[in-house]
Amino acid sequence: MLHFIDVILPIPLQKAFTYHITEAESQFLKPGMRVAVPFGKSKIYTALVYTIHQNPPTAYDAKTIHQILDDSPVITSHQLKHWEWIADYYMCSLGEVMRAAMPNAFLLESETIISKNEKATVEQSELKDEEYLIYEALQHQSSLKINDVVSILDKKRVLPIINDLVKKGVIHLQEELYEKYTPKLVRYVKLHHNHKTQEKLQELLEELSRAPKQREVVLTLFTMEASLKQPIKVSELTERSGASASIVKTLIDKQILEEYHIQVDRVQFEGDGDEDAKRLSEAQQDAYNEVEAIFKEKSVALLHGVTSSGKTEIYVQLIQKQLEIGKQVLYLLPEIALTTQLVNRLQDYFGEKVAVFHSRYSGNERVEVWQNMLANSEKAQVIIGARSSLLLPFTNLGLIIVDEEHESSYKQFDPAPRYHARDAAIVLANIFKAKTLLGSATPSLESYFNASQGKYGLVELNTRYNNVLMPDIELVDLADKYKRKRMKGHFSDRLIEEMTETLEEGFQIILFQNRRGFSPIIECTTCGTSPQCPNCDVSLTYHQYRDQLRCHYCGYNSAMLKSCQACGNSTLDTKGFGTEQIEEEVKVLFPEKKVARMDLDTTRGKYGFEKIINSFEQREVDILVGTQMLTKGLDFRYVKLVGIMNADNLLNFPDFRAHERSYQLMAQVSGRAGRTDLRGKVLIQTYNPHHNILQQVSTNAYKEMFAEQMNERYNFKYPPIFRLIKITFKHKDYNRVNLAADWYAKSLKQLFKANVLGPEFPPVSRIRNLYHKNILVKIPQQQSLVKTKEAIKRIDNSFNAVKDFRPVRVIINVDNY
DSSP states (O other): OOEEEEEEOSSOOSSOEEEEEOHHHHHHOOTTOEEEEEETTTEEEEEEEEEEESOOOSSSOOEEOOEEOOSSOSSOHHHHHHHHHHHHHTTOOHHHHHHHHSOGGGSOBEEEEEEEOTTOOOOGGGSOHHHHHHHHHHHHSSEEEHHHHHHHHTOSOOHHHHHHHHHTTSEEEEEEEOOOOOOEEEEEEEEOGGGOSHHHHHHHHHHGGGOHHHHHHHHHHHHHHHHHOSOEEHHHHHHHHOOOHHHHHHHHHTTSEEEEEEEEOSOOOOOOSOOOOOOOOHHHHHHHHHHHHHHHHOSEEEEEEOTTSOHHHHHHHHHHHHHHTTOEEEEEOSOHHHHHHHHHHHHHHHGGGEEEEOTTSOHHHHHHHHHHHHTTOGGGSEEEESGGGGGSOOSSEEEEEEETTTOGGGBOOSSSOOOBHHHHHHHHHHHTTOEEEEEESSOOHHHHHHHHTTSSEEEEEOSOGGGOOOOEEEEEEHHHHHHTTOEETTEEHHHHHHHHHHHHTTOEEEEEOSOOSSBSEEEETTTOOOOBOSSSSSBOEEETTTTEEEOTTTOOEEEOOSSOTTTOOOOEEEESOOHHHHHHHHHHHSTTSOEEEESTTTOOSTTHHHHHHHHHHTTSOSEEEESGGGGSSOOOTTEEEEEESOSHHHHSOSSTTHHHHHHHHHHHHHTTSOOSSSOOEEEEEESOTTOHHHHHHHTTOHHHHHHHHHHHHHHHTOTTTSEEEEEEEEESOHHHHHHHHHHHHHHHHHHHGGGEEEEEOOSSOEETTEEEEEEEEEEOTTSOHHHHHHHHHHHHHHHHHSGGGTTSEEEEEETOO
16 A cells, blocks of 8 residues: 655645655654655655545656654644635745745755765866866865855856766765754853762862852852852853853863753743732723623624724733633734833733744744644743744644734735735634734725624724824915915924924924935936946935935945946935934934834844833934834824825825825824824925825824725725735736736636736836836726636646746735735
8 A cells, every 4th residue: 555645835836735754654744743844856845744645646746755744733734724725815936935934044054065976087188277177176075065166156157067077077065954943051050069069069069269250150059059059140240250262161071060941932021920910991891891792602703992092902902811811912013123121011911921922033033933732831821923924833723813904014015925814814714713803093995894794793992092192283384485485395384383392391203205215316406317227227325324225125235336338427416305304304404302213224133123112212312314214103102293204105106095195194193293192293295285194193083084095995995895806927028928917818818807007117117127017907896806816827827838928927916005
């Protein structure tokens, strides 16, 4: 009887691949375990066991597996079920979901090892120069990796040379697998067991009388062991005794001290976890009771609470309840910046039970969270994370909280799977029969529409905590201010006046500008030319702190030009402004105040967010300038004034959600003002103060905005009324992209008639030297989504069968907004 397994490989394959196993292996293996398998001509991949069966593949001969990597499954059955839904709904392969979900350290990669063929006799004269260099290197060391060869020859393309050497029989190639996760070990010391008794210790101290420093270390260790009653770290011992590490090493070598290692988690938390949850206000208590009541009937509730209404406290109570009945809770956040503030708050309540998972964590830190969750350990009962934490191995999930559910950061754009974390969270909760709570001060139209249709429960929280007043929002007409010459740089006289007053009272200010860098366009005032990115269709942004021009799409950068490349005149001027320029201007206006900037450039490091947020919370910074990172749920006690530098570049954006997004962004950033007793102030600078959206933001009229936007969505057939699938074509040849997109669109139009828009070039049509072209497929409510996707898959398969179209990359993005 033959035995086989189907495996999921971490590459985009449409089907699972079958391998041959022995009978003993078939009894040991379970779905969700990892195995190393050969694939293609010489690659070795880490694959996941999907099913175990006895049906041989018909199209090919099954290879045997290399090795089994786990004793027990690292993926749970619930997880696999969720992955299958993601792959099916978002039209990608299970392998792509697996690659996104599993920490890199779990996916062992093969590395090619090159070694000398000892049996071969080599005529050195027959070797070319580069081949001889490799051969000579192998005389000095037993093996080389591909990377070593790259550095020896100082060129990227080394494989043809290696292949020639293999053909000549000079070298062997072999694939080696590397386990990437290494547990973190901490060094501890104790007194060697020979010296434990009183007499032996006395003898030892007399012996060491000539070595006072060593004697000091032994005495310190003895007192520490007596008082602390816990293992002593080497680092603690050296600190307390004031001795160097070499003295401790000498004592270990002399067998006076004994060293040992203990494995610890890389991420340790400080919070005590015994703080009582705060008493809820009357409005919060009512909202909490309503949520509880909805959960008895429906599995999803939308909590629409104005900014600073205390939604987090309600979440804490709900989490507390789930922990009491032994369930896990997932708390999703849109931005890593938010986790830093929230983790501290939740640790005060739940201590060790909180685990954090997001992309700034190293591979090893993520593996530890994963393993704690598989073991259902105490350390992973409340998981806080960005969208990727949805894919973790939950064992007993009771509640998912999606905070700031309207955020576009919940949507993954590249690479596949292009899932939306809010929607995938609702499905995950259903798999566990758990509940989902969506929270936001400015819910997305889709969620609010679902709530108004009765699909979700709706809870409204209309007052701020402690009945603090909503901020006073004032619109400043820039056109009028420029005409009357009342501007200093990009600051109107009103904004400067309010800032001066706020700073005199000792409060803090947030300034919001949705562009990083100093200036988005550099233009020659003589001939009008502006420097463009050589790889993309965009002008280069000027970054002053490095004095360079950068492309925000592909990362290309060059030194700032001293003269125009077209006419040679040195009349270059900046147009538009970003966060850097605002920061500069603020420093000139308020030279004695401390200014900080929070955007992608200043928060690159792992602790980038924490440093800025902490210094702002501790009032070391008076004015914080930033991009939309600032808008998301951060809680600063002493901010009295928020300035939105230019509202128009949010509104005039070519996207059907531009108005909804602008409303959300401005309402959220306004919500950072006046979160304690004093009423906050918001100034919005705009050239068009009579714009409907700006009027709605200033009167906090979410329902009017919702009604108006829904009306437009009905008329123009956009979500949530119609569903969208966006198909993007990418290739470096302009004509080929055109031909491919036209062919695809024609096939789609035969099926879906007028519900196919395009093909059309996006506003930035060339990125990283690839031309982009888009097609939008609109799907009416009565049309079957499953059948539509099947039809698109059929067209896609025919498309890939045409030889000329094969090099064109096709990206299918379901619910692309």
